Amino acid sequence: FAFADGNDTYRLNAFGFLHYAVVALGTPNVTFLVALDTGSDLFWVPCDCLKCAPLSSPEYGNLKFDVYSPRKSSTSRKVPCSSSLCDLQTQCNSAASKSCPYSIEYLSDNTSSNGVLIEDVLYLASESGKSKITQAPITFGCGQVQTGSFLGSAAPNGLLGLGMDSKSVPSLLASQGVAANSFSMCFGEDGHGRINFGDTGSADQLETPLNIYKHKYACFHFSQFHKQTI
Numbered sequence: 637f638a639f640a641d642g643n644d645t646y647r648l649n650a651f652g653f654l655h656y657a658v659v660a661l662g663t664p665n666v667t668f669l670v671a672l673d674t675g676s677d678l679f680w681v682p683c684d685c686l687k688c689a690p691l692s693s694p695e696y697g698n699l700k701f702d703v704y705s706p707r708k709s710s711t712s713r714k715v716p717c718s719s720s721l722c723d724l725q726t727q728c729n730s731a732a733s734k735s736c737p738y739s740i741e742y743l744s745d746n747t748s749s750n751g752v753l754i755e756d757v758l759y760l761a762s763e764s765g766k767s768k769i770t771q772a773p774i775t776f777g778c779g780q781v782q783t784g785s786f787l788g789s790a791a792p793n794g795l796l797g798l799g800m801d802s803k804s805v806p807s808l809l810a811s812q813g814v815a816a817n818s819f820s821m822c823f824g825e826d827g828h829g830r831i832n833f834g835d836t837g838s839a840d841q842l843e844t845p846l847n848i849y850k851h852k853y854a855c856f857h858f859s860q861f862h863k864q865t866i
């Protein structure tokens with residue numbers, strides 16, 4: 637599977653030299669330019685913003701970003717505090733909302749994303765038939781408050797975690813039987829690349845363990861891998 641908007645990835649110098657892809661979420665769908673991060677798990681997008689990166693700016697060039705809002709998507713659902721994906725169960729308030737909060741700190745100084753977990757559909761296209769769109773229910777963060785680099789210099793429109801934890805997008809797709817638990821990325825010298833889920837890459841691609849500290853190997857196939865730091 638590729639994202640419905642294509643298997644392309646882009647390295648964007650304006651946004652921290654990370655690799656980005658376009659993803660569509662919700663009904664009606666809203667698209668996001670998200671940073672791809674193998675070093676973290678949660679997928680989050682700017683949402684019902686209290687503190688988010690600007691949606692447009694001279695530094696972005698022609699790009700204009702969207703924001704997700706659970707209220708505007710007919711397929712969105714709250715993730716209850718009882719969900720196994722809810723890490724902050726102790727911080728769930730017993731009041732009406734009862735949404736599971738999340739808070740992630742990244743390696744860069746003071747860079748974090750905070751909000752509540754939401755479930756909604758992610759649009760995927762099978763490589764065999766581009767016209768066949770699959771709607772995969774997925775849990776992600778409604779990022780209401782971002783800090784540090786996420787306020788403009790990196791991942792201004794969300795971040796997609798490709799790590800090994802059960803919350804990451806590849807793990808969620810696998811646990812729902814949508815795609816096999818593997819993905820491949822391939823980055824060209826010019827910064828243009830590809831990402832596919834549930835595949836093992838092309839025959840000439842190499843394979844690397846995703847996390848050398850866990851004795852578990854996810855197939856991360858690549859031809860050229862530029863380490864990303866966030």
Ligand SMILES: *[C@@H]1O[C@H](CO)[C@@H](O)[C@H](O)[C@H]1NC(C)=O
Binds near residue numbers: 643644763766830832
């Ligand atoms: C990416 O998508 C393009 C266009 O649909 C397709 O031709 C190409 O084979 C795909 N590449 C990979 C590596 O999946």
Ligand SMILES: *[C@@H]1O[C@H](CO)[C@@H](O)[C@H](O)[C@H]1NC(C)=O
Binds near residue numbers: 640641759
């Ligand atoms: C997203 O919505 C637009 C129009 O609202 C539609 O043209 C497009 O096909 C939709 N994308 C997906 C992946 O469903």
Ligand SMILES: *[C@@H]1O[C@H](CO)[C@@H](O)[C@H](O)[C@H]1NC(C)=O
Binds near residue numbers: 745746
């Ligand atoms: C991080 O935040 C703390 C407290 O707000 C501040 O003192 C510090 O200078 C910040 N560090 C950076 C690198 O922005």
